[in-house]
Amino acid sequence: MCSQGDEGYRLLKEYANGFMVSQVLFAACELGVFELLAGAPEPLDSAAVSARLGASPRGTELLLDACVSLKLLQADVSGGKAVYANTELASTYLVRGSPRSQRDMLMYTGRTTYVCWGHLAEAVREGRNQYLKAFGIPSEELFSAIYRSEGERLQFMQGLQDMWRLEGARVLAAFDLSPFRVICDLGGDFFKDPLPEADLYILARVLHDWTDAKCSHLLGRLYQACRTGGGILVIESLLDADGRGPLTTVLYSLNMLVQTEGRERTPAQYCALLGPAGFRDVRCRRTGGTYDAVLARK
Ligand SMILES: C[S@@+](CC[C@H](N)C(=O)[O-])C[C@H]1O[C@@H](n2cnc3c(N)ncnc32)[C@H](O)[C@@H]1O
Structure with a gap:
């Protein structure tokens, strides 16, 4: 039996509502909430944000409070009235032009990737990307394999x-590249x-x-073009040997299903591609970050 205190039920709700969290992030980026607050000389109340964004007062207030709950914004309340400002997380990663900004990737993920993921079950059923269902575009008519337009690319x-x-x-x-x-x-x-x-x-x-x-x-x-003694450095997110982790990479692999022809691979799968192409001395290094490195020599 499940109850609010049940760990399985808690996890299930977290999974089911995960898309709402993503959408709050994407919508706030799309509307320019973080740039507005970054450029304002002082924290703004919800009415001022809604007026400057040209958005509805009710929607703006709900979105701003959701951002506070997600630690993207901070709210200071005095006299019963809240004013909003970016948190350090938002200033660092969400404001356009910040040296560590992830805004462009979030905008692309919200506008394109998210829409393809809405058709994940069909992608699994059919084993192919979902541009046709998501955007009415057959794969062969995409601008360049996976982009809908030059702007999107x-x-x-x-x-x-x-x-x-x-x-x-x-x-x-990950490797000493100085010999090259x-x-x-x-x-x-x-x-x-x-x-x-x-x-x-x-x-x-790429792969x-x-x-x-x-x-x-x-x-x-590449093997043909490469100088003898040269090499190839493959940079990808490596799956665990059994293909079932890390979670981010498993999800990226599904992302390749909904958006491309490909998949993420295990070290053994990269070896199985590089060896028959002629490359030798294949070495795989996990970096602890999102992307890992595989170096092979000719
Ligand atoms: C996912 S991007 C990776 C770009 C870059 N190496 C990086 O890691 O940021 C894929 C690369 O494949 C290239 N490419 C070649 N043929 C392509 C095609 N038909 N569709 C999409 N990308 C293609 C693109 O030019 C682009 O450089």
Whole structure:
């Protein structure tokens, strides 16, 4: 029997309501709540926020109080009236232009990823991404495999940069890269375009977009282009050996299902792609952050 005190029931409610928490965050970013409060000379009451955002007084008050509950805003109450300001968390991570801002990634996640996740059951049933159901766009008509428009592609790229600013140093420190003189960080259409000569190719958050067959094709091309003694650095979020953790990576793998053709992989699965492509001495390092590193040599 379940009761409020029951741990299973508590967990279930937390899971079921998780999307509401995400939506409070996305909506507050979308409306510009954090920029407004960052730019205001003093904390603002809900009426002032609603007037300046052009949003309804009732909706604004409810959203602001939800943000307080989530520690995104702080409320000071005097004379029965609350005024709101950003918490340190919001000033650091949510305000556009802050050096550690994650705003672009949150905007992309709210506008695109979240909508695809609304069709997770269908994605599981069909085994393919959900752009058609989410946005009425068949995969083959997307601007560039996974982007609906040039604007969305740019926002996604900005979002990826948001994460690199926080996580990049840790990933690049996973291996000593000093022996490699010419390093090429691959982007663009690496399936078709001629590849520049380099000692080390970086494939960051690329292989997880693609099927094993397409990864093998790309790795084969890179092996051909790579100088002897050179290598390849794969940067991805590594699954545990049994594929059932860490939770973030398991969720990212489902995200690859709803948005791409790919999946996250275990170290053994990366070895199974790199070895047959010709690469040797494959080493996998977990960084303790979101992204890990796999180095292999030609
Ligand atoms: C997820 S992004 C990763 C970008 C960057 N390496 C990073 O980690 O921030 C995927 C990369 O694959 C490249 N790419 C190549 N072909 C693509 C395609 N058909 N659709 C989407 N991305 C493609 C994009 O140019 C982009 O650089």
